[in-house]
Amino acid sequence: MPAKRRTQSSSRPRPPRRGAGADPFADVVAQLEAIERGDGEGELRLPGDVTLRVTSLAKPYFPGDGITKGDLMRFYVRVAPVLLDAIADRPLVLRRYPGGIDGPSFHQHDPGDNTPDGVRVEEVVVQRGEPAERRLVGGPVDEPGVALATLLYTVQLGTIPVNVWHSRVGSIASPDYAVLDLDPDPKAGFAGVIAVARLVHDALARRHLASAAKTSGSRGIHMLIPLPGGSSFDDAASLAEEIASEVATEHPEMATVERSLDERRRGTVYVDHLQNAAGKTLAAVFSVRARPHATVSTPITWRQVTTTLQPERYTIRTVTRQRDSLMTRWRSLMG
DNA sequence: GGTCCCC
DNA sequence: GGGGACCAACGCCTC
DNA sequence: GAGGCG
Secondary structure (H helix, E strand, O other), X not given: OOOOOOOOOOOOOOOOOOHHHOOOOHHHHHHHHHHHHOXXXXXXXXXXXXXXXXXXXXXXXXXXXXXXXXXXXXXXXXXXXXXXXXXXXXXXXXXXXOOOOOOOOEEEOOOXXXXXXXXXXXXXXXXXXXXXXXXXXXXXXXXXXXXXXXXXXXXXXXXXXXXXXXXXXXXXXXXXXXXXXXXXXXXXXXXXXXXXXXXXXXXXXXXXXXXXXXXXXXXXXXXXXXXXXXXXXXXXXXXXXHHHHHHHHHOOOOEEOOOOOOOOOOOOEEEEOOOOOOOOEEXXXXXXXXXXXXXXXXXXXXXXXXOOOOHHHOEHHHHHHOHHHHHHHXXXXXX
């Protein structure tokens, strides 16, 4: 059973707050709470006359933390003002955990032929010269009902992390960022990740390149480097390789680009530059990870990239409390 | 988690 | 209506 | 082509 939840004195949705903190989907949160308090099954009414059937909302997805499928859906609705922008027009790759994080999981690209009305499916040219394939695609920014339905449908299927392509339909061959994934050896720990992140940041700054950082939600940091329009995956891959190799060459005690676990020097941080390719995905900002405590990929500032930063402190619960400032932060980092 | 098929 | 079988990725690297 | 890796 889910953990005991505070009973609300009223089922009335909270009035939206003003400014950046406005909560345009408070009513959807309230609907999810009502359905979960009932038998866990129901029909969500979303903006633009879109509806979505949801089931099993009381099912524990993070059993050690009392976090249910309904809690996961509500979290995504609460960060939707930024998350929907981040995934708009991007093909989605599902990783489904139908029994929660302690059960089996599997990947899914093809959404099948029977997706509900209101959920966005597009024919996407996955590989140049190959026939287009059906893919779930993050809803367009000007259709919040479709965008929300598509996101929540993936969760309805048991998806936990929101994994998206680096490019968007309409310019599917052009990633809008390059990514470096900093992943510490167990001996390196997060202090090592922070040190290497600063080195990467400096290497980029020397080239007058901006970057944005977020916790991966796991043990590392994702660094995103916005690219000019029209950049290719080759452009992204070669930039990422150049930066990663430079840092690893200059600081072999701290950083490595060696992919083999056996060959990787202990105590180093793996600077993974190989994810810049068509069809590869990254956990979006505010994606929840299928890990204990429901950790969240959370924007961080350079002032915060210090040894006091503890990535495991960013969870569904803590990020919900700070969401207004965190959403504002990501908007200022990525425009 | 969803779908299809068969009892 | 219930139960059971079956389905659900991929790119890039090194060897 | 297989296996490792993410």
